[in-house]
Amino acid sequence: MKIIRKISEVKKIQSNKEIALIPTMGAIHSGHLSLIEKAKENGSFNIVSIFVNPIQFANKDEYKNYPSNINSDIEILKKLKVDAIFVPQIKEMYPKGFSTNINIGPIGNVLEGKFRPGHFSGVATIITKLFSIIRPDHAYFGQKDAQQCMVIKKLNNELNLGVKIFITPTIRDNNGIAISSRNKNLNESQLKAAESLFKSLCLGKKLFDKGIKNSKYIKNEMEKLILKSEVAKIDYISIANFNNLEEIDEITPPTLISLAAWFGETRLIDNILLK
């Protein structure tokens, strides 16, 4: 496995295979592994990037506390026989005086974008940079970050970046909790309480499947379920048009039910798609 730290070294990669990029912020977990497996199925030359992108964190503490274990990540990725990893330093990606910034418009300003101002601008900027540096044919993202997937698809289309985007299903633990690097920060009781997120999404889907289309009613039932635990604090429960992320009063698929909630100092997100 080639370990690349400099942008200038990326150009030296020679492969007659198509190039696949799996962008990560490290703290490699089973969600990432499913992205890598999918890339392997496609027979590509696989590059995993590891870079905790400072400009996508609205909150400095959240950035500082983001889990990081580069040595363990490298060991895991070696065992998986990833072809190369790209692990740039911050000053390599954002040299002194860096000031370019990409905005994606309305879908970047709602939900996560509303609670984390500037988040998707940071995401769009780093993804444009990674796509320009690595020039992948494919790139892989997880459905857990549904809004991020939409932002990246739009960015890729509108700036003509020419990458084929693959979205893979959310990976969950045995209790339904979506796998996330942030889960490491939960204690036992928070972890137990966090099970309510996916349960509430399933409840939302079940109510819709039963014929209930009123968003307000469904959100209310979901909220009641989550707030049974006193540990949980909800940022939002959203029922939105899957194409533009505008909130809808009455469900007409495709619809995204998504939510964000805090368990202590840890903020989790999850979603379910109604087709």
Add this chain to the structure above:
Amino acid sequence: MKIIRKISEVKKIQSNKEIALIPTMGAIHSGHLSLIEKAKENGSFNIVSIFVNPIQFANKDEYKNYPSNINSDIEILKKLKVDAIFVPQIKEMYPKGFSTNINIGPIGNVLEGKFRPGHFSGVATIITKLFSIIRPDHAYFGQKDAQQCMVIKKLNNELNLGVKIFITPTIRDNNGIAISSRNKNLNESQLKAAESLFKSLCLGKKLFDKGIKNSKYIKNEMEKLILKSEVAKIDYISIANFNNLEEIDEITPPTLISLAAWFGETRLIDNILLK
């Protein structure tokens, strides 16, 4: 000469030469010709893009009145043996719902950016698109648009677009007027008055060469020269650090003297570099 109208057709270009892009808004003039000549010297496969980019015009009338003569442009470029031209329609570049937007930071907000809000965001967005679509090895721009050149270099570096940027000297007519598509809109007396722009820049340089470093004094002398004509209306005269475009009280090269002025309904810009 290949005429390409669709983004999807660009991919079919096969060449073992390096690819050079000369981005234009059409109304091909001798300024553009010097860019093409320079590209030819470098032995590249030369693509001229012709696209009047609506999102870089703050003023709708200015956009509507921008000179356009695509048939004549095509004839000129054929005679020059340009390898290909890229002439997309607006909806090809900005499909319905397009909302991505690139900001370059402080150097895009002063001078032209101040008088034409959103201008450089429009420039940065179209150039990123063109670079992504065409993936040129080289791209050519004219020093007449000095601030634009700086914005594009910064954009290219910060988004890692990987294009070698060539800047060619401003081409002038026999009276020193910088060649611009907009000159066509000037009547005889306006054209005569517009000669004062380059004269005032030369005066600025002459005063500096004599040892005068006080920006205020130099700007004042330049202003007096331009305003000898009652037709002229000045937007700005700037004496700025060539690296960050911040105004300076005392000249320490490299320094950019730049200006913008109206002659009737036509706005012209010009500049001179003190090294």
